[in-house]
Amino acid sequence: MITKVEQQNFIEIAKTKLSDIESNWLQQKGTSVSAQEFEKKFPIVFSLVARFIKKEEVVWLEQELLTLETIYPGFSKGVWTKQDLARVVLMLTLNTDTNKARISSLFETAEVFELIALYKGLYLLENASEFKAHFEEGIRTNMMNVFEALSAGNPFAKKYLSEAGWNQLILKTLFVEQKLYKVEGIDAGKNENLANMLQDFVKERWAAGRSVSPEMWRMLYGFLREDVKTLIGKRNFEGKEKKTIDCVLTQNEQLNTSEFWNAIGK
Amino acid sequence: MKYIDPHIHMVSRTTDDYEAMQAAGIVAVIEPAFWLGQPRTNVGSFKDYFSTLVGWERFRASQFGIKHYCTMGLNSKEANNEAMAEQVMELLPQFIAKEGVVAIGEIGYDDQTALEDKYFRIQLEMAKEYDLPVLVHTPHRDKKQGTLRSMDVVKEHGIPPHLVLIDHNNEETAKAVLDQGFWAGFTIYPKTKMSKKRMVAVAQQYGSAKVIVDSSADWGVSDPLSVPKTAALMLENGVSKADVEKICYQNALSFYGQSGQFNEADWNQELTVDQADLHLGNSVLRGQQAEKLSFKKEN
Numbered sequence: 362m363i364t365k366v367e368q369q370n371f372i373e374i375a376k377t378k379l380s381d382i383e384s385n386w387l388q389q390k391g392t393s394v395s396a397q398e399f400e401k402k403f404p405i406v407f408s409l410v411a412r413f414i415k416k417e418e419v420v421w422l423e424q425e426l427l428t429l430e431t432i433y434p435g436f437s438k439g440v441w442t443k444q445d446l447a448r449v450v451l452m453l454t455l456n457t458d459t460n461k462a463r464i465s466s467l468f469e470t471a472e473v474f475e476l477i478a479l480y481k482g483l484y485l486l487e488n489a490s491e492f493k494a495h496f497e498e499g500i501r502t503n504m505m506n507v508f509e510a511l512s513a514g515n516p517f518a519k520k521y522l523s524e525a526g527w528n529q530l531i532l533k534t535l536f537v538e539q540k541l542y543k544v545e546g547i548d549a550g551k552n553e554n555l556a557n558m559l560q561d562f563v564k565e566r567w568a569a570g571r572s573v574s575p576e577m578w579r580m581l582y583g584f585l586r587e588d589v590k591t592l593i594g595k596r597n598f599e600g601k602e603k604k605t606i607d608c609v610l611t612q613n614e615q616l617n618t619s620e621f622w623n624a625i626g627k
Numbered sequence: 628m629k630y631i632d633p634h635i636h637m638v639s640r641t642t643d644d645y646e647a648m649q650a651a652g653i654v655a656v657i658e659p660a661f662w663l664g665q666p667r668t669n670v671g672s673f674k675d676y677f678s679t680l681v682g683w684e685r686f687r688a689s690q691f692g693i694k695h696y697c698t699m700g701l702n703s704k705e706a707n708n709e710a711m712a713e714q715v716m717e718l719l720p721q722f723i724a725k726e727g728v729v730a731i732g733e734i735g736y737d738d739q740t741a742l743e744d745k746y747f748r749i750q751l752e753m754a755k756e757y758d759l760p761v762l763v764h765t766p767h768r769d770k771k772q773g774t775l776r777s778m779d780v781v782k783e784h785g786i787p788p789h790l791v792l793i794d795h796n797n798e799e800t801a802k803a804v805l806d807q808g809f810w811a812g813f814t815i816y817p818k819t820k821m822s823k824k825r826m827v828a829v830a831q832q833y834g835s836a837k838v839i840v841d842s843s844a845d846w847g848v849s850d851p852l853s854v855p856k857t858a859a860l861m862l863e864n865g866v867s868k869a870d871v872e873k874i875c876y877q878n879a880l881s882f883y884g885q886s887g888q889f890n891e892a893d894w895n896q897e898l899t900v901d902q903a904d905l906h907l908g909n910s911v912l913r914g915q916q917a918e919k920l921s922f923k924k925e926n
Contacts, residue, residue: 411726
């Protein structure tokens with residue numbers, strides 16, 4: 362669980378990434394109004410970020426990333442805009458007693474970029490675990506930039522989801538052809554149920570004359586079933602896929618290093 | 628030539644339409660909040676509809692290389708359900724503040740009832756509060772009087788005409804609208820409202836200064852390619868290219884650009900990214916490629 366000190370550190374770094382004008386605007390709308398007024402205006406201020414803070418992607422210093430990774434594992438694998446940072450600061454300004462109601466209500470009306478910031482920010486809430494259902498709902502989204510906010514560099518899933526929820530995230534990440542190596546905690550998230558689902562998935566894809574990302578094998582080596590092994594024997598592979606499958610069949614030691622798999626993903 | 632369709636209800640259109648629109652040169656669309664062809668019965672339907680406009684529909688358009696914006700408002704027909712309209716007024720500010728909401732609209736009169744008048748005025752005040760332009764829908768019936776009345780009410784609320792687009796004009800209303808300094812929208816429908824041929828005559832008579840063409844395509848008989856088709860007919864009939872460009876692109880950009888949220892760079896930038904997609908490791912691009920693929924897979 363995130364601590365108050367970690368939250369504060371995150372906010373401090375985030376604020377240095379905004380211009381003076383942006384930072385003042387945020388201050389004026391957030392911390393310098395009464396808690397009661399802020400609660401009331403929260404959804405509108407959250408939206409207005411779009412007009413007062415730039416959407417540009419933040420460029421980080423090495424040291425900042427090191428600090429942010431300790432607070433938010435996977436941080437450097439995601440893309441953060443200045444608007445994302447400002448919106449997360451606003452989320453953290455809400456009182457923990459009432460943030461569940463406020464944020465839940467905002468989820469119901471949020472536009473695309475608001476959803477992205479919301480899903481990124483959940484992990485940083487002290488009561489993040491109360492938002493599990495929201496995160497699981499997010500996995501069902503059809504908007505792929507929103508899905509990416511859940512899958513790429515977001516530590517929430519590994520920390521708070523049940524195995525079933527986590528497995529849905531991984532299966533969908535592959536299904537919609539997003540990058541597995543960007544999922545935080547990916548190697549710690551291997552499990553037999555997932556490996557079985559993925560083997561059914563690959564059989565289905567092959568039957569349809571389609572392929573799957575070689576990243577998939579990251580989640581199922583060690584759980585390889587005989588039926589899939591037989592199918593592999595009947596197929597020809599090339600390039601990265603061949604290299605990966607050869608390693609899986611020979612149980613190459615490289616398979617146990619994340620560097621190997623990250624290179625496959627990139 | 629590039630086109631903007633500044634009035635089209637994409638939630639009612641198919642992906643074939645999006646493809647055809649993109650191929651015809653439409654780079655951006657504005658979707659005014661409207662009714663669904665039958666009245667909603669509770670405020671929750673508005674909430675979900677409004678969030679579709681800034682969520683799924685915007686994403687869907689992006690799949691086809693079209694930038695999607697919207698206007699927010701309670702339409703005149705449904706303003707007649709007072710209990711529900713009150714709740715919509717409570718809900719609206721949350722959506723008005725969102726990214727890519729470029730005006731309050733379409734608002735105005737349908738039957739010109741007292742309730743329509745009430746909510747038209749409340750929403751004009753919201754436009755002032757949030758510093759946004761206004762898109763005014765003019766009625767099908769008693770159009771001329773309804774149009775004149777709409778303009779009087781706008782002026783009564785102290786909103787300058789350059790911030791207001793009066794839509795669905797015809798030969799009877801155009802002069803009064805333009806003379807008073809408002810922007811004049813012309814909806815080109817295959818059968819009703821304006822036809823393409825009549826539009827050519829209007830362009831010849833009034834020039835291009837504040838004239839805007841749109842399709843208002845929705846769930847009824849309508850044509851999502853009205854803007855490029857009308858442009859072609861205007862060119863064929865001797866309207867200058869410069870005038871056609873203003874009527875079918877630049878004027879919409881100038882009018883909605885007043886919101887601060889409708890900029891040419893929004894679509895020009897993305898086109899550059901598209902063309903350079905093989906060698907630029909740009910994050911916008913990565914998103915786009917993935918979106919396109921996954922959209923097709925998911926459906």
